[in-house]
Amino acid sequence: MVPTLKDVIARCEALFEDLHFSAVKEWKAAVPGRKAIGYMPIYVPREIVYAAGMLPVGIFGGGDQMEVIQGDAYYQSYICRIPRSTLELGLTGRLDCLDGMLFPSLCDVIRNLSGMWQVLFKDKYVRYIDVPHNYLDQVGGEFYINEMQVLREDLAKIAGKPITDAALNASIAVYNDNRRAVQDLYAYRAQKPWQAPTSEVYLLVRAGMVLPPEEHTQVVRDYLAAVDKEERPKRDKARVVLTGSFCEQPPLSLIKSIEMAGCYVVDDDFGLIMRWLLDEVPANGNPLEELSKAYLHRSAQQASKYDEKKEDKGKYLLRQVKQGGAEGVIFAAASFCDPALLERPMLQEILAQQKIPYTAFKFAENTGQMAPIREQAGTFADSIKLWSDA
């Protein structure tokens, strides 16, 4: 039976709110011996984890529904919230279902958290995933292939069997399919943002952090089929790209507030791992080489990734604006997020040169006061609608 739109949304919402990761536990319990490996934003090669027969699980902090007590004891007030709520998840046993954690190369805080995890959770597999900032295949590519090979061998040891090229290629194909579905979702929203509000798209993306990829692909396809049958009212809202939320996530209520204030979010960088690689990864070649090439030459641009040339800066954001038909950009960065906040002035300068309006604010994953954000987003939307050249 094809699920209704209401069913799809309700399921995604339940997955999003479940900080005990019941879906992961159920997946593990279904077949004895199954393992799950957590990862933090932004990008890790999940294909390798899944090829090992393990479930990759995205850990995006504790959101606004969890009280952080123990996690706060490990961080000063000037550190962002995601590491403290992630520690809280770990220290309160909510992540016991994970057999390991991967910490991507993103910023100093997440990098240091990898070592803290080694100290605090000695019985778990922990790996820092370094990605190259040199984009030559024979230099950065070779290093990255070696890094992935280490992960492959480590996971094979945990799984008790080697990860073959065939398994990796099969996994790459599964994720290609998943990426296509998410890209379709984003394209649909950009085309008809009144049909697919970002508060729903976001829940669908977050569901992909805990579901096996094939299942998630189906959920996205079900949503697209169901939502297209709905007739939702089209409003005269400003079309915006929301950027800067690639790691710590804003509360769902903040996303809803932006939409309620008169904005259609036509592109964003939530859960960017779903769309990090920009196109198909060939599933019939040397798998690690293909994953490396995709990372080096065909991946998203974002604050934690080095731009080799000045003229490269902002290209991805400008493309988001163009492809999404956006009329403005909202910079929404987590407080104390070094990459996003250091990147912001450069991107703002580029937008100003292109005469693209923008506004900026900061949030924390547990931000509770939405009135100022609603007012700011509303004013921004009004200014676009009333005063822009378009």
Next chain:
Amino acid sequence: MNTTIQMTPPQPSQKPAPEVQKEDAMRLQKEMINANYRDLASAHDQGRKVAATFVPGNLNELVMCFDFARSLPETNALQNGMRKKSGKFILDAERDGHSEDVCTYVKSDLGMMLGGETGPTGEKLPIPDLLLLSYTGCFTFMKWFELVRQKYNCETVMLHTPYQGDGKITQSMRDYVVKQLKETVIPTMERVSGVKFDIDRLRQYMKESAKAEDDLVKVLQSAKNRPSPIDGYFGAVYYIGPIFTAFRGLPEATQYYDVLRREIDERVRNKRGPITPEGELLEEKYRLVVEGPPNWTSFRDFWKMFYDEGAVVVASTYSKVGGVYDSGFRHDPDHPLESLADYCLGCYTNLNFPQRIDMICKYMDEYEADGLLINSIKSCNSFSAGQLLMLREVEKRTGKPAAFIESDLVDPRYFSAANIKNRLESYFQMIKQKRAVAGIATAH
């Protein structure tokens, strides 16, 4: 052997100018740093190219092979901090759109640019011809040079140093750094400078580096003596200046460390304590290990708080930020590029958390420290994120008390003298009490 230098007060005052005590080596170090600013100011007039790069992962020997004048933005920021100029620069950068949340070294540098690039000594700093982005141990470096590039359109070359996530340097990591040097960094430097790379020149510089590194290690390890003849944090800032910046590999640096070592050897022989700006520390009451960079805007006030209590820092992690030489690493002229790779990979903030905790525990033991003090710096997540766990682990493993204070690098708004002083006084009381309890236990 020490000299008294009359310091010019920053503001007109009725009070007599404070007398600052300095060792000869400290004076020499200051002269070297000032000479480098003069060198930078005149570089373009003399037809020389200028390279800017960072302290951790500083490839000074390599940069010198191309006759670049060398600018280190962190040093510029800290010098501006010590000269009370950084506060305005930071405000200017914030007014220009930079977030209050991010690194104040970066904002001080950008503020200085907005003010016309007048450097700490009042001389104009040139716009760099090359930004050598040695990406070692700190993500902010990458954004910092992207921001400078955005403003000045400078040629930029990245040297990405992988992080020691597993607590070791693998051959793959070393090969990656060497390949970058061969395939991107050296060709870019040749092109920008117009000077062809000569590996024998590099070897010669590295021979000098190794000599200076030997002496630096002897100086830092002299703090194992009782009393310690040096302060391994505040004093060490002066000692690491030449080797962490534009001088490593030059005969002047070798000479500086030779002079310094002799001075310190003499202090050890005479059982003298460290020289501080307030005078020699005559009675060593507390021996501490310190984690984290110092505050620069109130550097002297901060140091005085230790002096007043008879506290000496016997070892610090900050003095390893530009190279962990006491673990045995030396620049190796027989394997020049591999050695540069190992240098970058081994800098303190490129070590993982368990390694950093191990290092501190080792210092506590080898330097017979009474405790650990963490100066947590708001600007520096590379150092600061996770330090509270570090504190717990070190206390657990050594049984010695640890304390935590917070300040910033060059933002005067984040130095609360009263709070820090109170915290330090309580901490010293705690150490005293622990000693008393231990004394009673021993007596029984």
